[in-house]
Amino acid sequence: xxxxxxxxxxxxxxxxxxxxxxxxxxxxxxxxxxxxxxxxxxxxxxxxxxxxxxxxxxxxxxxxxxxxxxxxxxxxxxxxxxxxxxxxxxxxxxxxxxxxxxxxxxxxxxxxxxxxxxxxxxxxxxxxxxxxxxxxxxxxxxxxxxxxxxxxxxxxxxxxxxxxxxxxxxxxxxxxxxxxxxxxxxxxxxxxxxxxxxxxxxxxxxxxxxxxxxxxxxxxxxxxxxxxxxxxxxxxxxxxxxxxxxxxxxxxxxxxxxxxxxxxxxxxxxxxxxxxxxxxxx
Numbered sequence: 340x341x342x343x344x345x346x347x348x349x350x351x352x353x354x355x356x357x358x359x360x361x362x363x364x365x366x367x368x369x370x371x372x373x374x375x376x377x378x379x380x381x382x383x384x385x386x387x388x389x390x391x392x393x394x395x396x397x398x399x400x401x402x403x404x405x406x407x408x409x410x411x412x413x414x415x416x417x418x419x420x421x422x423x424x425x426x427x428x429x430x431x432x433x434x435x436x437x438x439x440x441x442x443x444x445x446x447x448x449x450x451x452x453x454x455x456x457x458x459x460x461x462x463x464x465x466x467x468x469x470x471x472x473x474x475x476x477x478x479x480x481x482x483x484x485x486x487x488x489x490x491x492x493x494x495x496x497x498x499x500x501x502x503x504x505x506x507x508x509x510x511x512x513x514x515x516x517x518x519x520x521x522x523x524x525x526x527x528x529x530x531x532x533x534x535x536x537x538x539x540x541x542x543x544x545x546x547x548x549x550x551x552x553x554x555x556x557x558x559x560x561x562x563x564x565x566x567x568x569x570x571x572x573x574x575x576x577x578x579x580x581x582x583x584x585x586x587x588x589x590x591x592x593x594x595x596x597x598x599x600x601x602x603x604x605x606x607x608x609x610x611x612x613x614x615x616x617x618x619x620x621x
Contacts, residue, residue, distance in 0.1 A: 340394055341602060343584055345536045349489050349512040351459070352426055353578045354598065355397030355586040356390045357542060362412045363405035375408035380415075386590040387416035391425070393595050399515075399540075399586045401430035401463055402448050414453030422454060428540075430463035430493060430515075437469055441477040445486055460487040461515060465499050475506040482509045491515070491540075494524075497531045515540040518583070520558060520573050523618055532582065539583045544573055554617050561614070565604045568597055575601045576614050 344350040361383050364374045387398065398417075400409050410429060417425060429452065435444040445460060460481065462474065481487040491513035492503060504511055514532050516524040518541035523529065532539045555569075562572040570587075577585045578601065589595055606614075 340396055340599075343538060343582065345510075345512060345538065345582070347510045347512065347536065349510070349538070351513070351538055351540075351584055352395075352397040353584045354395065354574065354601075355399045355426070355428065355540070355584065356387075356395045356595075357586045357588040358387070358398065358400045358409050358413065359404055359588060361386070361404070361588070361590070362409035373403050373405055375405040377408070380412060383412050383590075384416045387413060389592055390590075390595055391416070391420065393592070394599055395595065396424055397426040397428065397586070399428045400452075401432070401461075402435075402444055402451075403430070403432050403463060407447065407451050410448055410451035414451055418453060426458045427452060427454065428459040428461060428491075429457055430461040433462070433464040433466040436462065436466050436474040436477075438473050438477045438480075441474060442480060445481050449486060456485060457487045459489045459491050459513060461491040461493045461513065462495070462503075463493050465492075465495055471499075471502050472506040475503055475508075479508045489513070491538075493540075496525060496528050500528070500531065500537070511537060513538040513540050515542060515586075517541075517543045518577065519544045520554060520576070520614065520618060521545075533580070537582065539580075541577050541583060541585045542587070544577065544585055544587050545570065557613060557617055561606070561610050565606075567601075567604060570594065570598055571601050572606070574598055575604065575606055576611060579606065579611065 340352040342350045342352050364376045429448050431441055431444045435441055478490045489512045490509050493515035495514055514537055516539055529539055558569050558572055562569045574585055
């Protein structure tokens with residue numbers, strides 16, 4: 340798996356597997372609880388193992404997913420594997436950003452994930468009711484004590500990132516943002532990250548239900564020209580951008596194999612510009 344590397348030494352695979360709805364009742368809509376689903380554990384563990392065997396060494400999850408059960412499934416799936424070859428991202432919920440709560444959450448995630456360290460630990464959402472200094476002090480403690488390797492955020496805008504940076508002794512290396520063909524986060528935030536050594540982890544890539552006819556036709560035409568699937572074209576477009584990687588969810592082995600084959604073609608500058616200009620803001 341190809342990676343992208345920051346000057347601080349942080350390195351992350353360009354593609355990762357998202358795990359929302361794995362190990363939880365689905366589909367989960369905005370505002371709904373992520374309730375655990377224990378009935379499909381075997382197939383979920385098998386799907387995670389298969390993704391890893393195909394070459395996806397970056398697994399993205401969160402304590403929120405399945406109320407921790409998704410992390411448990413990942414922990415079972417990686418048992419017996421070489422931990423050094425894996426890159427695990429998880430996220431602390433915005434309700435747990437107090438100093439002691441955050442450290443407790445990280446330790447619980449470690450136990451569920453069956454690992455001694457987390458490669459990238461993200462603040463899942465900002466919480467204006469908890470001082471960011473308190474949160475970043477806890478993140479610093481986790482890095483200093485080698486429970487996590489790197490600090491990141493999710494859904495932070497420029498002001499929130501700058502405030503977090505001001506209170507962090509360790510670099511904030513990533514911001515997970517909606518950024519796809521169909522919709523994207525604030526462009527100013529994306530550009531700030533790309534130009535300030537922060538990896539943009541793009542999610543909601545394929546935007547089901549948000550596809551306009553004109554935009555879909557554009558992707559279809561470009562994909563046919565390169566003899567690639569639409570998913571491959573989207574992933575190529577995203578990962579060709581500076582300091583940008585992608586995560587997506589799939590348990591389909593054929594699609595997982597296809598989506599690894601995105602580095603044997605290049606979109607032209609004109610094609611990239613056409614796609615860029617078609618993408619709406621949130």
